[in-house]
Amino acid sequence: MDLGVHHFAVLSTGELFENPKPISHHVRRMARLNREFSRRQKGSKRRAKTKAKPARCHARVANVRRDTLHKLTTHLATAYGTVVIEDLAVKNMTASPKPKADPENPGHHLENGHAARAGLNRSILDIAPGELHRQLTYKMGWHGGHLVVADRLFPSSKKCSSCKKTKATLSLATRTYRCEHCGLVLDRDHNAARNLAAYGKKHLVAGSGPETQNGRRGDASCTSDTGAHSPKSPRGRKRQDGSGQPAKAVTASSQGEAA
Numbered sequence: 001m002d003l004g005v006h007h008f009a010v011l012s013t014g015e016l017f018e019n020p021k022p023i024s025h026h027v028r029r030m031a032r033l034n035r036e037f038s039r040r041q042k043g044s045k046r047r048a049k050t051k052a053k054p055a056r057c058h059a060r061v062a063n064v065r066r067d068t069l070h071k072l073t074t075h076l077a078t079a080y081g082t083v084v085i086e087d088l089a090v091k092n093m094t095a096s097p098k099p100k101a102d103p104e105n106p107g108h109h110l111e112n113g114h115a116a117r118a119g120l121n122r123s124i125l126d127i128a129p130g131e132l133h134r135q136l137t138y139k140m141g142w143h144g145g146h147l148v149v150a151d152r153l154f155p156s157s158k159k160c161s162s163c164k165k166t167k168a169t170l171s172l173a174t175r176t177y178r179c180e181h182c183g184l185v186l187d188r189d190h191n192a193a194r195n196l197a198a199y200g201k202k203h204l205v206a207g208s209g210p211e212t213q214n215g216r217r218g219d220a221s222c223t224s225d226t227g228a229h230s231p232k233s234p235r236g237r238k239r240q241d242g243s244g245q246p247a248k249a250v251t252a253s254s255q256g257e258a259a
């Protein structure tokens with residue numbers, strides 16, 4: 001699964017989850033309510049009444065976010081035996097880029113893509129990756145599945161999921177991955193998700209320790225003892241290994257594989 005900017009999440013199967021963007025929808029309303037509140041005279045009845053409004057708005061945002069995240073993690077844990085996610089360096093993604101001085105124009109600064117990053121930061125924060133990670137860890141554990149966290153240096157976006165060649169650069173604004181080696185044209189996030197799925201297959205079979213988080217208490221045989229875990233485990237519900245069709249299509253993806 002890749003956490004997208006324009007989508008909430010994209011799976012390697014092409015299954016797409018739309019971003020609810022709870023903050024973006026409510027942020028303007030919240031700002032207006034806060035202004036309204038600060039205009040009210042201190043100690044007045046109207047001030048006390050107005051105070052509850054932004055708080056309600058805030059609670060709504062939190063509810064939408066919590067609900068969406070729980071639905072996604074429950075779906076993943078029940079439909080799939082193995083889920084691979086990126087180790088998102090949250091701090092790096094939310095930090096504002098430092099301004100770069102323009103060498104040809106003293107006193108001015110180069111365009112540093114601040115707006116593009118702010119957009120990414122906004123939606124990443126909406127998704128709350130730390131909470132996603134936490135929920136997946138315990139829910140995959142409940143269902144006897146595996147959560148694989150890809151190394152943060154793994155180039156999931158820059159790699160071609162078809163021929164495995166890695167691009168030197170890929171700007172955030174580029175929404176479609178185009179491979180100059182094999183001609184693959186695929187949605188950027190879908191390409192990243194397919195790379196993560198391949199990463200998970202490789203590392204789960206190899207039985208790697210630190211990245212694999214086996215939630216099944218007192219039974220680590222799937223990853224370390226046998227070394228060859230079948231994602232289609234007969235235990236619990238019927239699952240897929242990530243390459244088949246999703247058990248329950250939440251949102252049909254319009255992005256087919258155009259390899």
Ligand SMILES: [Zn+2]
Pocket residue numbers: 160161162163164165179180181182183184
């Ligand atoms: Zn390629």
